[in-house]
Amino acid sequence: QVQFVESGGGLVQPGGSLRLSCAASGSIASIYAMGWYRQAPGKQREFVAHITNGGRTYYVDSVKGRFTISRDNAKKTMYLQMNSLKPEDTAVYYCNGLGDWESPWGQGTQVTVSS
Numbered sequence: 001q002v003q004f005v006e007s008g009g010g011l012v013q014p015g016g017s018l019r020l021s022c023a024a025s026g027s028i029a030s031i032y033a034m035g036w037y038r039q040a041p042g043k044q045r046e047f048v049a050h051i052t053n054g055g056r057t058y059y060v061d062s063v064k065g066r067f068t069i070s071r072d073n074a075k076k077t078m079y080l081q082m083n084s085l086k087p088e089d090t091a092v093y094y095c096n097g098l099g100d101w102e103s104p105w106g107q108g109t110q111v112t113v114s115s
Contacts, residue, residue, distance in 0.1 A: 001103050002026045004095050009109030016085050020109060022078040022095030029053065029073040033098040036069060036080045038091035039108070049080065050098055062088075085113045 008020040020036070028034065035050035049059045049069040057069050068081040078095055092108040 002028065002031070002097065002101070003103055004097075004106050006093060006095050006106055006109040009093060009111045011112045011114065012085055013115050014086060014113055016113070017081070017083045018085065018111060020080040020082065020093055020095075020111070022080075024076040024078075026076065027073070028071065028076050028078070028097075031097045031101045033101070034071060034078050035096060035098050036078075037094045037096065038089075038111075039094070040088075040091040043091075045094065048093070051078065082111070085111075087113045089113050 003025040005023045008018060010018060012018055033050050033052045036048040037045050038048050039045040047060055048063055049067060051057045051069045051071050059067060066084045071078040090113050092110050094105055094108040096102050
């Protein structure tokens with residue numbers, strides 16, 4: 001079972017950018033879809049975006065036009081480019097495979113948007 005490790009979070013001012021990485025312990029080429037999720041303080045984990053191995057993407061409305069998901073199967077890594085960040089984007093961000101490719105959740109990476 002492939003494990004995922006998130007990185008790239010940090011503290012950024014509103015309007016700033018961050019790029020998150022999701023490194024897999026094994027090949028991701030056969031994983032049909034992978035996604036990013038986030039959990040804000042006091043809230044349930046929510047879906048943010050996913051990408052298929054054919055490159056099709058889907059975003060939750062609140063991040064459309066600001067976030068871009070991508071994957072590099074050769075590097076066994078998925079990315080989330082986050083631009084025009086807002087305070088409401090503050091959360092711990094997680095990555096995982098979807099459906100049958102879901103693995104135990106990792107520790108995530110903290111993103112804090114604050115002035």
